[in-house]
Amino acid sequence: xxxxxxxxxxxxxxxxxxxxxxxxxxxxxxxxxxxxxxxxxxxxxxxxxxxxxxxxxxxxxxxxxxxxxxxxxxxxxxxxxxxxxxxxxxxxxxxxxxxxxxxxxxxxxxxxxxxxxxxxxxxxxxxxxxxxxxxxxxxxxxxxxxxxxxxxxxxxxxxxxxxxxxxxxxxxxxxxxxxxxxxxxxxxxxxxxxxxxxxxxxxxxxxxxxxxxxxxxxxxxxxxxxxxxxxxxxxxxxxxxxxxxxxxxxxxxx
Amino acid sequence: xxxxxxxxxxxxxxxxxxxxxxxxxxxxxxxxxxxxxxxxxxxxxxxxxxxxxxxxxxxxxxxxxxxxxxxxxxxxxxxxxxxxxxxxxxxxxxxxxxxxxxxxxxxxxxxxxxxxxxxxxxxxxxxxxxxxxxxxxxxxxxxxxxxxxxxxxxxxxxxxxxxxxxxxxxxxxxxxxxxxxxxxxxxxxxxxxxxxxxxxxxxxxxxxxxxxxxxxxxxxxxxxxxxxxxxxxxxxxxxxxxxxxxxxxxxxxxxxxxxxxxxxxxxx
Numbered sequence: 019x020x021x022x023x024x025x026x027x028x029x030x031x032x033x034x035x036x037x038x039x040x041x042x043x044x045x046x047x048x049x050x051x052x053x054x055x056x057x058x059x060x061x062x063x064x065x066x067x068x069x070x071x072x073x074x075x076x077x078x079x080x081x082x083x084x085x086x087x088x089x090x091x092x093x094x095x096x097x098x099x100x101x102x103x104x105x106x107x108x109x110x111x112x113x114x115x116x117x118x119x120x121x122x123x124x125x126x127x128x129x130x131x132x133x134x135x136x137x138x139x140x141x142x143x144x145x146x147x148x149x150x151x152x153x154x155x156x157x158x159x160x161x162x163x164x165x166x167x168x169x170x171x172x173x174x175x176x177x178x179x180x181x182x183x184x185x186x187x188x189x190x191x192x193x194x195x196x197x198x199x200x201x202x203x204x205x206x207x208x209x210x211x212x213x214x215x216x217x218x219x220x221x222x223x224x225x226x227x228x229x230x231x232x233x234x235x236x237x238x239x240x241x242x243x244x245x246x247x248x249x250x251x252x253x254x255x256x257x258x259x260x261x262x263x264x265x266x267x268x269x270x271x272x
Numbered sequence: 273x274x275x276x277x278x279x280x281x282x283x284x285x286x287x288x289x290x291x292x293x294x295x296x297x298x299x300x301x302x303x304x305x306x307x308x309x310x311x312x313x314x315x316x317x318x319x320x321x322x323x324x325x326x327x328x329x330x331x332x333x334x335x336x337x338x339x340x341x342x343x344x345x346x347x348x349x350x351x352x353x354x355x356x357x358x359x360x361x362x363x364x365x366x367x368x369x370x371x372x373x374x375x376x377x378x379x380x381x382x383x384x385x386x387x388x389x390x391x392x393x394x395x396x397x398x399x400x401x402x403x404x405x406x407x408x409x410x411x412x413x414x415x416x417x418x419x420x421x422x423x424x425x426x427x428x429x430x431x432x433x434x435x436x437x438x439x440x441x442x443x444x445x446x447x448x449x450x451x452x453x454x455x456x457x458x459x460x461x462x463x464x465x466x467x468x469x470x471x472x473x474x475x476x477x478x479x480x481x482x483x484x485x486x487x488x489x490x491x492x493x494x495x496x497x498x499x500x501x502x503x504x505x506x507x508x509x510x511x512x513x514x515x516x517x518x519x520x521x522x523x524x525x526x527x528x529x530x531x532x533x534x535x536x537x538x539x540x
Binding site for chain 2 (some may be wrong): 027050051177188
């Protein structure tokens with residue numbers, strides 16, 4: 019069995035794979051401590067199966083360089099490319115919506131990364147942006163898409179900076195604007211930012227979208243509309259894209 | 273005669289009273305979401321402090337956010353001009369003013385007569401502004417004023433590679449988890465802010481003497497780090513660096529009043 023881990027800035031995702039199929043998966047909070055997150059992953063796996071059966075551990079994501087236990091490292095881009103073609107062999111592009119990282123890449127028929135753009139310099143367009151905004155609104159990212167459907171007025175938020183947006187949102191709340199309208203404005207802003215990133219590379223029709231934010235219908239549908247391409251959700255659990263891609267990398271290294 | 277200047281920022285509001293020559297009183301308060309309310313409160317406070325009344329003010333100039341809406345101001349002038357004016361009055365040798373406010377950063381160049389030559393501003397991104405420090409302070413669960421002294425105790429600064437304030441807060445959390453000292457984090461943060469400030473300074477160039485104004489000027493760690501990155505000495509001003517904009521507004525108030533009086537005399 020192969021253990022694939024994607025240590026994100028917010029959540030650590032882990033999958034055990036055998037013969038290219040997922041045996042079990044789990045998530046633990048990273049809590050800024052990749053080593054401890056890995057310990058928690060292994061402790062949980064111990065309860066489910068014999069971890070002695072793990073032949074190789076492949077790690078990807080933000081926390082990878084900070085893990086001291088022996089492992090194979092794989093870049094997040096390779097992980098995304100591998101996972102997307104495992105899920106959809108015809109896939110030629112991936113969009114990954116993470117907490118502190120939004121990545122868009124095109125891949126060739128052999129799963130090689132051809133072109134990519136990554137937003138890891140600015141929080142706007144990342145999951146963290148929504149987290150901050152919705153904290154101010156006292157709602158969750160999970161509930162936001164449903165709440166936004168109650169919007170009855172368009173509010174245009176200008177600028178880009180998450181920190182400045184937060185002040186704008188507080189002003190809107192104080193001004194008596196409805197939570198639904200503000201939520202819709204925030205989701206629209208992040209959708210626009212991601213779509214702009216996507217337009218920077220040549221994308222084919224078959225785009226797989228993964229990452230924690232991929233579960234948000236408003237964001238995914240909105241991006242699809244703006245770039246005029248259908249987006250296919252990765253597998254049953256889109257946030258596992260990196261971890262599965264990591265596990266798939268083990269075969270390739272052998 | 274009494275002249276007043278009021279400067280409403282994103283985080284704080286300042287008011288200054290001057291007489292014919294000297295600085296009479298100044299006040300810095302935390303801003304409310306409404307610029308008019310902030311301006312009114314800070315002006316009332318500075319008047320009370322000086323034992324004066326609103327009708328004692330001969331002329332008042334407003335600057336900063338919502339400056340054109342301040343009901344008691346006779347005139348409004350941009351904060352760029354006001355910072356130039358205020359800094360030049362405090363030290364006529366000043367040629368470059370770096371104003372690091374709560375929500376923006378400006379670099380202002382003035383000439384030997386104190387006139388504005390050039391300026392550049394970042395108000396698009398919180399990196400390089402006071403909000404950057406506020407965010408870090410929040411993550412470290414300290415008051416923003418504690419970051420300066422903390423940085424001075426730093427030996428081995430943590431490397432802050434993120435530009436984004438949000439990501440830097442996360443970096444700080446990681447360093448805390450790794451057991452890095454608060455002093456080294458404070459120093460790393462001060463140096464990171466200095467690098468961002470320097471990036472803006474490079475766009476208009478720098479000429480001695482250089483000063484820093486705004487609330488961030490009170491962070492000695494940032495001031496030292498900026499001097500190091502810039503390769504220029506940062507000159508301390510003889511007034512509170514946070515009131516420079518309001519001081520400039522008050523100086524403009526005096527100028528405009530004198531000019532009007534002179535015109536009035538000519539007309540009669």
